Amino acid sequence: DMQMTQSPSSLSASVGDRITITCRAGRGIGNYLAWYQQKPGMLPKLLIHLASTLQSGVPSRFSGSGSGTDFTLTISSLQPEDVATYYCQNYDNAPLTFGGGTKVEIK
Amino acid sequence: EVQLLESGGGLVQPGGSLRLSCAASGFIFSSYTMGWVRQAPGKGLEWVSDISSSGTRTYYADSVKGRFTISRDNSKNTLYLQVNSLRVEDTAMYHCAKAMSSGSSYDYWGQGTLVTVSS
Numbered sequence: 001d002m003q004m005t006q007s008p009s010s011l012s013a014s015v016g017d018r019i020t021i022t023c024r025a026g027r028g029i030g031n032y033l034a035w036y037q038q039k040p041g042m043l044p045k046l047l048i049h050l051a052s053t054l055q056s057g058v059p060s061r062f063s064g065s066g067s068g069t070d071f072t073l074t075i076s077s078l079q080p081e082d083v084a085t086y087y088c089q090n091y092d093n094a095p096l097t098f099g100g101g102t103k104v105e106i107k
Numbered sequence: 108e109v110q111l112l113e114s115g116g117g118l119v120q121p122g123g124s125l126r127l128s129c130a131a132s133g134f135i136f137s138s139y140t141m142g143w144v145r146q147a148p149g150k151g152l153e154w155v156s157d158i159s160s161s162g163t164r165t166y167y168a169d170s171v172k173g174r175f176t177i178s179r180d181n182s183k184n185t186l187y188l189q190v191n192s193l194r195v196e197d198t199a200m201y202h203c204a205k206a207m208s209s210g211s212s213y214d215y216w217g218q219g220t221l222v223t224v225s226s
Contacts (some may be wrong), residue, residue, distance in 0.1 A: 027152075036152070043202070043216045043217075043218065044113070044144075046207075046212055046213060089152075089154070089212060095166070095168050096157065098151060098152040100151050100153055104132070
Protein backbone atom coordinates (compact mmCIF):
# COMPACT_ATOMS: atom_id res chain seq x y z
CA ASP A 1 0.00 0.00 0.00
CA MET A 2 1.14 3.54 -0.74
CA GLN A 3 2.79 5.20 2.25
CA MET A 4 3.15 8.91 2.91
CA THR A 5 5.62 9.51 5.72
CA GLN A 6 5.61 12.89 7.42
CA SER A 7 8.23 14.21 9.78
CA PRO A 8 8.42 15.38 12.42
CA SER A 9 5.20 14.17 14.01
CA SER A 10 5.19 17.27 16.16
CA LEU A 11 7.23 20.41 16.62
CA SER A 12 7.32 23.41 18.89
CA ALA A 13 8.73 26.70 17.66
CA SER A 14 8.70 30.37 18.53
CA VAL A 15 6.67 33.06 16.83
CA GLY A 16 8.64 34.30 13.85
CA ASP A 17 10.60 31.08 13.38
CA ARG A 18 10.93 29.38 10.01
CA ILE A 19 9.69 25.82 10.17
CA THR A 20 9.80 22.98 7.67
CA ILE A 21 7.71 19.82 7.50
CA THR A 22 8.71 16.99 5.22
CA CYS A 23 6.63 14.36 3.45
CA ARG A 24 8.08 11.33 1.71
CA ALA A 25 6.08 9.22 -0.73
CA GLY A 26 6.57 5.49 -1.02
CA ARG A 27 6.96 5.85 -4.80
CA GLY A 28 7.27 8.72 -7.23
CA ILE A 29 4.11 10.81 -7.49
CA GLY A 30 5.32 13.65 -9.72
CA ASN A 31 4.01 16.84 -8.19
CA TYR A 32 0.57 15.47 -7.27
CA LEU A 33 0.84 16.42 -3.63
CA ALA A 34 -1.36 18.60 -1.46
CA TRP A 35 -0.89 20.11 1.98
CA TYR A 36 -3.78 20.70 4.38
CA GLN A 37 -4.02 22.60 7.64
CA GLN A 38 -6.41 21.43 10.34
CA LYS A 39 -6.87 23.68 13.34
CA PRO A 40 -8.29 22.16 16.54
CA GLY A 41 -11.99 21.44 16.15
CA MET A 42 -12.04 22.66 12.56
CA LEU A 43 -12.22 21.12 9.09
CA PRO A 44 -9.09 20.57 7.03
CA LYS A 45 -8.19 23.50 4.81
CA LEU A 46 -6.34 23.13 1.53
CA LEU A 47 -3.13 25.18 1.65
CA ILE A 48 -1.10 23.98 -1.32
CA HIS A 49 -1.75 21.76 -4.33
CA LEU A 50 0.49 20.52 -7.13
CA ALA A 51 3.26 20.51 -4.50
CA SER A 52 3.90 24.25 -4.69
CA THR A 53 0.77 26.10 -5.82
CA LEU A 54 -0.68 28.23 -3.05
CA GLN A 55 -4.44 27.97 -2.74
CA SER A 56 -6.29 31.26 -3.07
CA GLY A 57 -6.37 33.23 0.18
CA VAL A 58 -3.54 31.36 1.87
CA PRO A 59 -0.88 33.66 3.35
CA SER A 60 2.37 33.90 1.42
CA ARG A 61 4.39 32.75 4.43
CA PHE A 62 3.32 29.23 3.45
CA SER A 63 5.23 27.57 0.63
CA GLY A 64 5.66 24.08 -0.74
CA SER A 65 8.35 22.42 -2.78
CA GLY A 66 9.47 19.06 -4.07
CA SER A 67 8.62 16.46 -6.66
CA GLY A 68 8.87 12.73 -7.07
CA THR A 69 9.13 11.31 -3.57
CA ASP A 70 10.31 14.17 -1.34
CA PHE A 71 8.28 17.24 -0.48
CA THR A 72 8.41 20.07 2.04
CA LEU A 73 6.00 22.57 3.54
CA THR A 74 7.64 25.70 4.90
CA ILE A 75 6.20 28.43 7.07
CA SER A 76 8.62 31.32 6.73
CA SER A 77 7.56 33.16 9.89
CA LEU A 78 5.42 31.17 12.30
CA GLN A 79 2.37 33.00 13.62
CA PRO A 80 0.11 32.11 16.58
CA GLU A 81 -2.76 31.37 14.20
CA ASP A 82 -0.66 28.68 12.50
CA VAL A 83 -1.08 26.33 15.47
CA ALA A 84 -2.59 23.29 13.76
CA THR A 85 -1.91 19.84 12.46
CA TYR A 86 -0.61 19.71 8.89
CA TYR A 87 -1.20 16.80 6.52
CA CYS A 88 0.22 15.94 3.15
CA GLN A 89 -1.80 13.92 0.63
CA ASN A 90 -0.85 12.07 -2.50
CA TYR A 91 -3.33 12.35 -5.35
CA ASP A 92 -1.29 10.84 -8.13
CA ASN A 93 -3.21 7.59 -8.07
CA ALA A 94 -5.49 5.77 -5.66
CA PRO A 95 -5.10 5.21 -2.80
CA LEU A 96 -5.03 8.96 -2.16
CA THR A 97 -3.09 8.47 1.06
CA PHE A 98 -2.64 11.13 3.71
CA GLY A 99 0.48 11.48 5.78
CA GLY A 100 0.25 10.89 9.50
CA GLY A 101 0.22 14.59 10.31
CA THR A 102 2.55 17.10 11.96
CA LYS A 103 1.29 18.94 14.99
CA VAL A 104 2.69 22.47 15.21
CA GLU A 105 2.70 24.32 18.51
CA ILE A 106 4.07 27.63 19.74
CA LYS A 107 6.92 27.51 22.23
CA GLU B 108 -21.25 29.33 -1.73
CA VAL B 109 -20.23 25.69 -1.76
CA GLN B 110 -22.04 23.62 0.86
CA LEU B 111 -21.67 19.95 1.66
CA LEU B 112 -24.05 18.48 4.21
CA GLU B 113 -23.60 14.91 5.37
CA SER B 114 -26.18 12.74 7.08
CA GLY B 115 -26.88 9.11 7.88
CA GLY B 116 -24.37 8.39 10.60
CA GLY B 117 -25.22 6.77 13.89
CA LEU B 118 -24.52 4.01 16.37
CA VAL B 119 -24.41 0.55 14.84
CA GLN B 120 -23.31 -2.87 16.01
CA PRO B 121 -20.33 -4.65 14.47
CA GLY B 122 -21.41 -6.23 11.21
CA GLY B 123 -24.10 -3.63 10.66
CA SER B 124 -24.70 -1.25 7.79
CA LEU B 125 -25.44 2.40 7.17
CA ARG B 126 -25.95 4.62 4.15
CA LEU B 127 -24.23 7.98 4.38
CA SER B 128 -25.40 10.87 2.22
CA CYS B 129 -23.85 14.18 1.27
CA ALA B 130 -26.09 16.88 -0.18
CA ALA B 131 -24.12 19.33 -2.28
CA SER B 132 -24.97 22.86 -3.37
CA GLY B 133 -23.31 25.99 -4.67
CA PHE B 134 -21.43 24.38 -7.56
CA ILE B 135 -22.10 22.22 -10.59
CA PHE B 136 -22.06 18.88 -8.79
CA SER B 137 -22.01 16.77 -11.94
CA SER B 138 -18.71 18.34 -13.04
CA TYR B 139 -16.56 17.32 -10.08
CA THR B 140 -14.96 14.26 -8.60
CA MET B 141 -16.13 13.73 -5.02
CA GLY B 142 -14.68 11.77 -2.15
CA TRP B 143 -15.09 10.54 1.40
CA VAL B 144 -12.43 11.04 4.07
CA ARG B 145 -12.76 9.82 7.64
CA GLN B 146 -11.15 10.82 10.90
CA ALA B 147 -11.28 8.62 13.97
CA PRO B 148 -11.50 10.48 17.29
CA GLY B 149 -8.13 12.06 18.05
CA LYS B 150 -6.54 10.53 14.95
CA GLY B 151 -5.40 11.69 11.54
CA LEU B 152 -7.14 11.89 8.20
CA GLU B 153 -7.80 8.67 6.30
CA TRP B 154 -8.88 8.70 2.65
CA VAL B 155 -11.76 6.30 2.09
CA SER B 156 -13.09 6.55 -1.46
CA ASP B 157 -13.44 8.72 -4.58
CA ILE B 158 -15.89 8.76 -7.45
CA SER B 159 -15.52 10.43 -10.83
CA SER B 160 -17.87 13.19 -11.92
CA SER B 161 -19.95 10.83 -14.05
CA GLY B 162 -19.87 8.06 -11.45
CA THR B 163 -18.28 5.58 -13.82
CA ARG B 164 -14.97 5.33 -11.96
CA THR B 165 -14.68 4.53 -8.28
CA TYR B 166 -11.68 4.06 -6.01
CA TYR B 167 -11.33 2.66 -2.51
CA ALA B 168 -8.84 2.37 0.31
CA ASP B 169 -7.76 -1.21 0.92
CA SER B 170 -9.20 -0.99 4.44
CA VAL B 171 -12.76 -0.62 3.09
CA LYS B 172 -12.62 -2.37 -0.29
CA GLY B 173 -15.39 -4.92 -0.63
CA ARG B 174 -17.35 -3.46 2.30
CA PHE B 175 -18.03 0.14 1.26
CA THR B 176 -19.63 1.37 -1.95
CA ILE B 177 -19.49 4.95 -3.18
CA SER B 178 -22.12 6.27 -5.56
CA ARG B 179 -23.69 9.52 -6.67
CA ASP B 180 -26.94 10.83 -8.09
CA ASN B 181 -26.13 13.86 -10.20
CA SER B 182 -29.83 14.62 -10.68
CA LYS B 183 -30.13 15.04 -6.92
CA ASN B 184 -26.70 16.61 -6.30
CA THR B 185 -26.06 13.92 -3.74
CA LEU B 186 -23.10 11.68 -2.92
CA TYR B 187 -23.52 8.40 -1.07
CA LEU B 188 -21.42 5.91 0.85
CA GLN B 189 -22.95 2.53 1.62
CA VAL B 190 -21.01 1.08 4.52
CA ASN B 191 -21.48 -2.62 5.23
CA SER B 192 -19.88 -5.22 7.51
CA LEU B 193 -18.87 -2.44 9.88
CA ARG B 194 -16.01 -2.97 12.30
CA VAL B 195 -15.12 -1.19 15.52
CA GLU B 196 -12.17 0.38 13.69
CA ASP B 197 -14.56 2.06 11.23
CA THR B 198 -15.68 4.38 14.03
CA ALA B 199 -14.96 7.89 12.78
CA MET B 200 -16.34 11.16 11.52
CA TYR B 201 -17.01 10.71 7.81
CA HIS B 202 -16.53 13.83 5.67
CA CYS B 203 -17.49 14.25 2.07
CA ALA B 204 -15.16 16.43 0.06
CA LYS B 205 -15.17 18.10 -3.33
CA ALA B 206 -12.14 17.69 -5.55
CA MET B 207 -10.80 20.71 -7.43
CA SER B 208 -10.81 18.64 -10.60
CA SER B 209 -10.53 15.05 -11.69
CA GLY B 210 -7.88 13.29 -9.65
CA SER B 211 -7.20 16.32 -7.55
CA SER B 212 -6.94 17.61 -4.01
CA TYR B 213 -10.03 18.56 -2.01
CA ASP B 214 -10.94 22.23 -1.84
CA TYR B 215 -14.18 21.94 0.14
CA TRP B 216 -15.13 19.68 3.03
CA GLY B 217 -18.40 18.94 4.78
CA GLN B 218 -18.77 19.01 8.56
CA GLY B 219 -19.12 15.26 8.65
CA THR B 220 -21.41 12.58 10.01
CA LEU B 221 -20.33 10.41 12.94
CA VAL B 222 -20.34 6.64 12.61
CA THR B 223 -19.90 4.73 15.85
CA VAL B 224 -19.50 0.97 15.71
CA SER B 225 -19.93 -0.65 19.08
CA SER B 226 -21.68 -3.58 20.70
